Amino acid sequence: MRTAVSNALRRATHVLGARSGDDFERVSAERVVRHWLTRELDAAADDEHGGRSTVDDEHGVPTPTGTEPPPSTGLADRQLGGRSTADTRDPDSPRGTPSGVGEDGQTRYAALVDALLSVKPGAATFLGRHPPSAWYRTTLSPERLSRLHPVAGPPDLSWRAVATDGTLASVARRRHHEGPAPLRRAGVDVEAVDHYTERLAAGDTLDAVVIRTDRGATPWLVADGNHRVVAAARHRLASGEYEPLPAFVGVSSNSVLEPLLARLRGLRRRLRGRRVAEPRR
Numbered sequence: 001m002r003t004a005v006s007n008a009l010r011r012a013t014h015v016l017g018a019r020s021g022d023d024f025e026r027v028s029a030e031r032v033v034r035h036w037l038t039r040e041l042d043a044a045a046d047d048e049h050g051g052r053s054t055v056d057d058e059h060g061v062p063t064p065t066g067t068e069p070p071p072s073t074g075l076a077d078r079q080l081g082g083r084s085t086a087d088t089r090d091p092d093s094p095r096g097t098p099s100g101v102g103e104d105g106q107t108r109y110a111a112l113v114d115a116l117l118s119v120k121p122g123a124a125t126f127l128g129r130h131p132p133s134a135w136y137r138t139t140l141s142p143e144r145l146s147r148l149h150p151v152a153g154p155p156d157l158s159w160r161a162v163a164t165d166g167t168l169a170s171v172a173r174r175r176h177h178e179g180p181a182p183l184r185r186a187g188v189d190v191e192a193v194d195h196y197t198e199r200l201a202a203g204d205t206l207d208a209v210v211i212r213t214d215r216g217a218t219p220w221l222v223a224d225g226n227h228r229v230v231a232a233a234r235h236r237l238a239s240g241e242y243e244p245l246p247a248f249v250g251v252s253s254n255s256v257l258e259p260l261l262a263r264l265r266g267l268r269r270r271l272r273g274r275r276v277a278e279p280r281r
Contacts, residue, residue: 024136024249032135032248033112033127036210036224040119123151123223126212132250137208139244142236145169148211148229149219159226161186168226172233189227196231201239206232208246215253223250 116124126132140148146169150159162182164170174182180190196206209225222229228245236242 024138027135027137027248029132029135029250030109030112032210032250033109033116035208035248036124037112037116037119039207039224040116044119120224126223126250126252130252132212132252134251136249136251138247138249140209140232140247141244142242144220145229145233145236145242145245147220149221150226151212151221151223158187162188168222168229169233172230172237175230176234176237192227193230193234196228197235197238200231200235200243205243206245208248211247211249213249213251215251220249 113124113127117128146167148168149166150163150168153160155161159168159171160166162171162174162185164174171183171188175190175193180194183190183193199206206228207225209228210223211220211225212223213220225247232242232245
């Protein structure tokens with residue numbers, strides 16, 4: 001049993017391009033999508049009642065500084081029904097659909113994804129185009145936090161325009177050393193970053209961010225939670241303190257590496273079959 005657990009950890013470490021000290025818990029795709037969608041729907045519900053949104057992604061709109069985000073209203077559960085499935089899933093199932101839940105569970109998961117795409121058509125697009133085959137929950141080490149990137153896009157768009165080395169940590173450094181002006185010029189919502197920074201300074205914990213990556217040592221891209229990541233990095237700069245930020249990490253097949261590996265596996269099978277077919281001399 002111990003050997004099986006150790007082997008599973010090594011596989012997760014290799015797939016995620018992570019260090020052996022990182023801690024990963026396998027979770028269901030539905031749990032991640034429900035978490036993300038609940039944040040979005042609760043923010044929308046808060047808007048309807050006269051508040052401002054707590055959405056936090058590359059196009060995020062913040063809660064006003066000095067206010068707390070609204071408590072969960074359960075809006076996602078009431079609109080879409082059902083509870084999250086147990087954390088069992090088939091890594092090879094289409095669109096990361098959790099396994100062992102039957103057609104009703106798959107239909108519910110598809111409804112969750114469609115609902116999320118309707119409110120986050122940009123940030124959540126990868127769920128349909130390049131869906132993760134596995135999801136993990138982890139906490140981000142200081143080193144991992146410093147290497148997170150915003151999602152792919154034009155170099156002059158929002159976060160990328162102000163990230164001097166391509167990482168969100170560089171955005172935090174600019175906010176810390178240069179003030180809010182560079183971020184505002186790039187279209188980043190500085191008030192959102194400052195709000196989350198103030199919450200961390202007050203001892204609060206932040207919701208898990210959503211990250212996507214490909215198999216192997218590829219960059220980790222923040223699909224949801226850029227403001228929280230920058231706030232955590234800035235709080236660390238200002239105070240020297242860092243409470244590890246929770247994260248869901250979705251791992252997709254590597255669009256460059258996987259086809260090459262598939263061809264190599266096919267070649268190996270053909271060579272093995274040829275050797276078996278050759279008569280003994």
